Amino acid sequence: MIIDVHTHIFPKEVRDDREMFFVGEPAFTGIYQDPKSRLAGASDLIQAMDQDGVDMSLAFGFPWSNEEKAKVHNDYILKAQERYPGRIMGLASFSVKQDWAESEAERAVESGLYGLGELAVYGGGWDDRVGDTIVALGELCRSKDLPFLLHVNEPIGHKYPGKTPMNLKMVYDLVLALKGVKLILAHWGGGLFFFNLMKREVPEALTDVYFDTAASPFLYRPEIYRLAGSIIGPRKILFGSDFPLIRPGRYFREMTSEDLESEAENMIKGGAAARLLSHLIYK
Secondary structure, eight states: OOEEEEEEOOOHHHHHOGGGGOTTOHHHHHHHOSTTSOOOOHHHHHHHHHHHTOOEEEEEOOOOSSHHHHHHHHHHHHHHHHHSTTTEEEOBOOOTTSTTHHHHHHHHHHHTOOOEEEEOOTTSOOOHHHHHHHHHHHHHHHHHTOEEEEOOOOSSSOOOTTOOOOOHHHHHHHHHHTTTSEEEESGGGGGGGGGGGSSSSHHHHTTTEEEEOTTHHHHSOTHHHHHHHHHHOGGGEEOOOOBTSSOHHHHHHHHHHTTOOHHHHHIIIIIHHHHHHHHHHTO
16 A cells, blocks of 8 residues: 655635735745645545555645634545545644644544644744644644654755754654654654664654655655665655655655665555554554
């Protein structure tokens, strides 16, 4: 089974008139003001999955700052999940900077979504209050045994829309606070996986942490699949395409170019995700 753990889909009203949603949403504006930045719907995702041989996808929306926008989008994700059972599993997304974040998380999960993500703090503002909210949301996921997907990006290198100021110490502190949570760090966790080579503390701290490959072709050379696999093991690497940013097939071609062992490649493409989500997939 091939599973894509990182895809974005949007309601028709957002796809048809994105500019109307720019007001009061600097993060959304920064990422999607370029008309070339694609917005896809649930049927677009299914079509791409069928074309590239993906069996199941985790799908989510955007971390809106406006509560009503977040609710509408999360409800759209829920409808997509109901429309394509066994193909789409939805996660709830919203801004973790807002006072209503925890209540929306509870509402969305109780409505039937399978976890939280991709949660992001775009543009900075990652303070103690935000950290406390993320920990509380992680506790919700831990109590219900649901995945929790966080946006993490590398702290150095070129700038691009959606890259937010952060350092790995911030991320690591969250990892420690979220022990026992099925935690997925997007975009290779900003490189945090490298520190699994340390002799003390870190390998144990990363026991419940998984790393997705979202946007990898734009960020890293293909060798990362082989090198990361040797550091953390393919069972901790989850294929994520960041669709519609990049199609799944591009990732598969990169993996093939690295001559990964078939067992490792199959684990990254879906085996690891199937193990992580088995209690949800087969319930």
